[in-house]
Ligand code: PAN
């Protein structure tokens with residue numbers, strides 16, 4: 001057991017009702033201009049960019065080393081809305097170390113966790129407050145917001161997992177989610 005360079009334990013406050021990390025060390029923001037190529041309706045995305053490029057989703061993290069043995073955790077918050085009639089979503093990624101899992105505990109909102117595996121399978125797991133989704137090793141994952149409020153999750157995963165966005169921008173996920181005539185449509 002090493003006794004030098006030991007990290008000092010810490011605590012942090014998370015507002016489970018709001019789904020907010022009160023004192024994050026890192027704050028990642030993605031805007032519609034970061035999402036080119038991800039949505040079906042490119043003109044509708046361009047309109048969102050031209051109309052102010054408002055925050056699309058955010059990730060709040062504490063400063064945990066991105067190393068094996070640590071557990072990275074964050075709050076992920078995806079705004080409600082549609083690009084054309086396609087529901088707002090995160091880019092989605094595989095982990096760079098492919099065989100690393102993740103847990104998503106949904107704190108607020110309604111939607112899906114879309115997951116796809118390297119052997120061609122696809123799963124859309126419903127996300128709603130208090131529901132935990134387990135993303136097994138090797139599955140790419142993306143949050144999709146079908147509701148009218150932010151879709152907020154607490155996520156935790158292996159410290160050195162990393163993010164591989166590689167083929168998602170080009171190939172997407174097998175299923176897209178739309179709202180048409182007030183109904184959720186999966187295609
Ligand atoms: C999450 C995601 C977060 C943003 O923390 O990184 O929801 O989604 P994208 O990374 O796909 O833009 C996670 O899954 N981390 O591993």
Ligand code: ZN
Nearest residue numbers: 095102141157
């Ligand atoms: Zn992940």
